[in-house]
Amino acid sequence: MTQTANAAPGTGAAITARALTKSFHGTTVLHPTDLHVPAGEILVLLGPSGCGKTTLLRLIAGLERPDGPDMLRFDGEDVSGVPVERRNVGMVFQSYALFPNMTVGENVAYGLKVRGLPSAERRAEAGRLLALVGLEEHAGKRITAISGGQRQRCALARALAIKPRVLLLDEPLAALDAVLRERLRAEIGLLLREFGITAVYVTHDQAEAMAIGDRIAVMQAGRIAQIDRPEVIYHRPANDFVADFVGTMNRLAGPVRDGRLVLDGGDTRADLPTGGPDREAILCFRPEAVRLRDGPGEGAILARITATTFFGATQRLLAEVAGQVLRLDLPSGLTFRPGQLAAFSLEGPALLEFPRNG
Amino acid sequence: MRTRRFDLLLILPLAVFTLAFLILPLARLGVTAVEGERGAMAFLAILTEPRYRASLLATLLLALATTAGTLAIATVAAQTLANRRFPGRGLLLSLLTFPLAFPGVVVGFMVILLGGRLGLVGGVTRAVAGTNVVFAYSLTGLFIGYLYFSVPRVLLTILAAAEKLDPALVEAARSLGAGPLAIQRDVVLPALFPALYTGGALCFATAMGAFGTAFTLATNVDVVPMLIYTEFTLATNAAMAAALSIALGLITWLALALARLRPAGV
Numbered sequence: 339m340t341q342t343a344n345a346a347p348g349t350g351a352a353i354t355a356r357a358l359t360k361s362f363h364g365t366t367v368l369h370p371t372d373l374h375v376p377a378g379e380i381l382v383l384l385g386p387s388g389c390g391k392t393t394l395l396r397l398i399a400g401l402e403r404p405d406g407p408d409m410l411r412f413d414g415e416d417v418s419g420v421p422v423e424r425r426n427v428g429m430v431f432q433s434y435a436l437f438p439n440m441t442v443g444e445n446v447a448y449g450l451k452v453r454g455l456p457s458a459e460r461r462a463e464a465g466r467l468l469a470l471v472g473l474e475e476h477a478g479k480r481i482t483a484i485s486g487g488q489r490q491r492c493a494l495a496r497a498l499a500i501k502p503r504v505l506l507l508d509e510p511l512a513a514l515d516a517v518l519r520e521r522l523r524a525e526i527g528l529l530l531r532e533f534g535i536t537a538v539y540v541t542h543d544q545a546e547a548m549a550i551g552d553r554i555a556v557m558q559a560g561r562i563a564q565i566d567r568p569e570v571i572y573h574r575p576a577n578d579f580v581a582d583f584v585g586t587m588n589r590l591a592g593p594v595r596d597g598r599l600v601l602d603g604g605d606t607r608a609d610l611p612t613g614g615p616d617r618e619a620i621l622c623f624r625p626e627a628v629r630l631r632d633g634p635g636e637g638a639i640l641a642r643i644t645a646t647t648f649f650g651a652t653q654r655l656l657a658e659v660a661g662q663v664l665r666l667d668l669p670s671g672l673t674f675r676p677g678q679l680a681a682f683s684l685e686g687p688a689l690l691e692f693p694r695n696g
Numbered sequence: 697m698r699t700r701r702f703d704l705l706l707i708l709p710l711a712v713f714t715l716a717f718l719i720l721p722l723a724r725l726g727v728t729a730v731e732g733e734r735g736a737m738a739f740l741a742i743l744t745e746p747r748y749r750a751s752l753l754a755t756l757l758l759a760l761a762t763t764a765g766t767l768a769i770a771t772v773a774a775q776t777l778a779n780r781r782f783p784g785r786g787l788l789l790s791l792l793t794f795p796l797a798f799p800g801v802v803v804g805f806m807v808i809l810l811g812g813r814l815g816l817v818g819g820v821t822r823a824v825a826g827t828n829v830v831f832a833y834s835l836t837g838l839f840i841g842y843l844y845f846s847v848p849r850v851l852l853t854i855l856a857a858a859e860k861l862d863p864a865l866v867e868a869a870r871s872l873g874a875g876p877l878a879i880q881r882d883v884v885l886p887a888l889f890p891a892l893y894t895g896g897a898l899c900f901a902t903a904m905g906a907f908g909t910a911f912t913l914a915t916n917v918d919v920v921p922m923l924i925y926t927e928f929t930l931a932t933n934a935a936m937a938a939a940l941s942i943a944l945g946l947i948t949w950l951a952l953a954l955a956r957l958r959p960a961g962v
Contacts, residue, residue, distance in 0.1 A: 401867055422870045429871040435864035439886035448882070449872035493868075500872055 350536030351412035351503035352377040353398060359405045360393050368393045369560045377413070380530055380537045381565075382551030384544060385583070390560040391540045392508055398538060399506050400425045412503050428497030428535075432509040434489045436481045442492050443468065443477035449500035467495040470529065487518045494526065498533065505530065505537040511546060523549050544584045548572070556580045572624075578692050581622055588664045591620045603660030605679060608639045610689065619691055625654065625667040627688035631681050639664070639682045643674045722945075725938045732935020741936070742943050748923070755920040756947065758835055759903035762842040766899045767892060769843070770850040775884065778858035793848040800845070800908020807841040807913060808832045833915045841909040846902060850895035857891035897952045904948045920944050 357370040368390040375381045383391035396402040398410065400422035410418040417425055429435075436445050443464050444451075450460035468474045471491040476484055484492065490510055497505060510526070511519045527550045530537050541547055547554050548568045555565040556579075564576035575581035590608060592601045594617050601608040610621060634640040641657035641664060648670060655666040655674060666682065674680060730736045742748045777789065795803065811817050811832040821829040831837050861884065869879045885892070907921040914922050920940060928937035 399871065401870075422867075423873050423875060425871075426873075427871055429868055431864040431868060433862055433864050435862060435868035437865065437869075437883055437886075439882075448869070448874075452873045452875075452878055496868075496872070506871075 350377050350505070350534060352414075353504060353536060353538070354409075354411040354414075355398065356409035357406070358394065358397050358408050358410065360390075360397060360402060361405055367560050368397070371562060373555070373562070373565075375536055375538065377536055378534045380527070380539060380550060380552045382547040382554045383538060383540045383557055384542070384547040384551075384554050385557035385563075386542060389557040391542075391557045394557070395506050395508055395538055395540050398504065399427050399429060426500065426503050428500060428502030428505040430490070430493050430497050430505070430507040430510045432512045434486075434493045434513075436489055436493055436496070438481050440481070441477065442473060442479050442481065442484060445481065445492055446477075446495045446499050448496065453500070463499060464495075467499050468492075470498075471495045471525075486514050487522055490514065490522065491525075494529070498535070502535070505533075505535050507537065507539045509540055509542070512541070512543075519543075519546070526550065547584075554584075556583060558583075575690070581690070581692070586625050586665055587622050588625060588666075589620050589622050590659065590662055590664075591618070592660075593617070594619045601660040601662070603658075606640050606642050606659045607634060608641075608659050609634070609636055610639070610684065611637055612689070612691065622690040622692065623684055623688045625665045626652075628666050628668070628682040628684055630668060630672060631683040634681050637683055639684060640679060641666075641682065643676055643678050643680055645676055646674050722942075725941055729935055729938035729942060732933065732939075734935070738935050738939035739943065742940060747918075748940070751918045751920055751923045752943070752947075754835060754917060755904060755944075756951075758838055758842070758919060759900050759951075761839055762846055762903040763896050763900045765839070765843050766846040766850050767896050769847050770854050770895065771885075771888065771892065773847075773851055774854035774858045774888075777855055778861070779863065792851060795845050796848050798845060800841075800906055800910075801912050803841045803845050804909040804912025806844070807837045807909070811837055811840070833913055833917075835917050837913045838910060838917065838919065841913060842903045842906060845909075846899040849902075850899050853895040853898070854888060854891045857888050861887050893955065896955065900951060900955075901948050904944060 353373065353375040355371065355373040357372065358368060359366070359370045360368040367388075371394060373394075383394060385391045393402060397404050397408075400417070400420065404410075404418075408418050409416070412425075437448065440448065443461065446467055447460040447464035450463055455463070465474060465477065468477055471494055473484075473488060473491055473495065476488065476492075481489060481492070490513075494510070507526075511522055514522065523546050530550075539547075539550055541550075551568055553565060554568055554571050555562045556571060556575075557563060558579045564571060564580045566574075571580065571584055575584060575587075581587040590599065590601065590610070592599050592608075594612050594614065596616070597611060597613045599608065599610045599612050599619060599621055612619060612621065628639070631638060639659055641659045643655055643657050644663075645656040647654045647656075649667075651670060652667045653670045653672075653674075655664075655668060657664045657666055657680070668674075729738055732738050734741060742752060773792075777785070798806075809815055811830060813828070813830050813832075815830065815832060818828040818830055821827055831840075865883050865887065866879055869883045874882065905921055907925070910917075910919050910922050911925070918926075921944070924937045924940045924944070927933045927940065
């Protein structure tokens with residue numbers, strides 16, 4: 339069997355795009371976008387529907403034609419004029435897109451059949467991939483005879499069978515139920531790393547993005563708002579939109595005087611050190627960034643608890659400070675009663691401030 | 697077994713209808729067929745007598761050609777129309793389905809206007825090449841007439857199926873390296889097969905039994921429905937007409953049953 343360079347682990351192609359742009363009927367869905375995905379990286383495109391993430395994926399695949407003279411390279415080779423049939427990209431769709439008139443094994447072998455591989459070879463190769471995704475028992479079954487999770491693993495095996503230079507996944511888990519989704523995303527993440535393949539993975543689910551991506555590109559209205567490692571996206575979001583889309587973010591708005599934001603709501607108050615000049619500021623922090631402390635003072639939030647929700651290891655408190663609502667996550671061992679006052683401290687690095695919009 | 701009895705009740709209207717309008721007349725037809733001077737040999741005569749045999753063969757070939765032609769035109773048109781939105785699409789669709797309501801006689805008349813002795817095609821060829829091309833009164837004319845009223849019916853059936861086809865299936869095949877022909881063979885046509893079968897069966901059965909168009913055009917040809925008509929009215933050979941009718945029904949049914957056997961693995 340011929341061993342192409344792509345087959346060895348860790349040698350997927352690097353993707354480089356310059357000024358990829360796409361509009362439909364006069365509406366720009368993807369503003370000029372530059373992108374570089376190093377070989378072997380899993381990049382997740384994350385964003386709400388209509389943000390342009392699927393369009394960007396389809397442009398990389400060659401399923402859409404970009405507006406202008408574009409530049410798209412796989413490992414330095416210009417592929418912008420190469421149709422999808424010859425781009426050698428693996429695709430996994432939300433609807434699985436398995437061929438219902440073929441068995442599981444025939445689906446996986448289809449790309450090899452089109453390439454003219456002899457029947458015995460492609461059956462062996464399909465068998466190897468089915469074993470990899472844990473479907474070796476099901477090779478002879480009809481597509482309708484296997485479950486949703488099995489179908490998506492079959493689709494993944496089919497896409498990997500052609501030894502693609504780049505694997506493109508469009509919301510592959512969106513059609514599955516929550517438990518299965520969580521299990522399968524761990525499996526897929528492991529498998530992709532094992533293959534060392536360059537992958538672009540589209541999702542609107544931030545937990546999925548965090549779990550799978552080496553890097554995440556958060557997209558907003560046809561632009562990449564931020565592209566970075568998951569920890570950075572979470573702890574240092576570039577703007578309001580990213581902060582809200584990835585996890586929960588608390589906001590406290592008020593005046594900063596002498597490097598401190600002080601809110602006085604009578605019995606509730608906040609006194610947070612910010613530094614910098616006097617200004618109207620919005621300070622942001624994650625729910626889990628607070629610690630319970632003994633009493634109010636410098637660097638503290640004294641809040642009235644309005645509701646508690648038990649989550650198992652943690653509990654989510656709804657609290658109010660000077661008329662502003664906060665969501666706070668604390669260990670579930672602590673007891674809070676609605677109506678009580680509680681003091682929390684907030685470590686400096688947890689505090690973020692974004693430029694005020696409009 | 698209350699539900700079982702209720703199910704029987706639901707199927708009763710169809711059962712009554714089938715009995716009254718299908719089984720009883722068919723039985724009567726069968727009796728008529730064997731009551732003639734030849735007896736049960738009337739059925740054999742269809743195959744042995746050259747006039748009947750030629751007519752049967754011509755009808756069968758005509759129906760097969762009509763089905764193949766209709767399926768080819770409708771499959772291409774349905775796929776073209778399915779995923780494209782353009783101004784005037786609705787108008788084009790309604791124009792394409794316009795012939796649905798035409799009786800066979802009107803279709804025949806239109807074929808005469810096109811390929812008759814004073815027809816459009818004849819006029820053009822006379823002016824250009826000096827010969828008057830006339831095809832309306834032959835099997836070609838029937839073929840064109842049948843195509844004309846089959847295409848809209850079959851197109852609508854296949855269009856509905858083509859619109860339901862997941863575009864991701866074709867995209868997945870393309871990403872795997874499949875060219876247009878492989879995609880048709882491996883993805884699109886298998887997915888459209890139920891609609892192709894339904895449409896093709898409708899088309900074949902109609903072409904086997906169509907009378908109006910044949911009656912208008914068939915001066916040179918004797919398709920089976922015409923033959924039945926002449927046997928019954930002109931030759932007053934009711935037994936032969938009945939035998940031919942049963943044979944026509946059986947052959948159509950057999951052809952449809954055969955077409956339903958799909959090749960293994962498809």
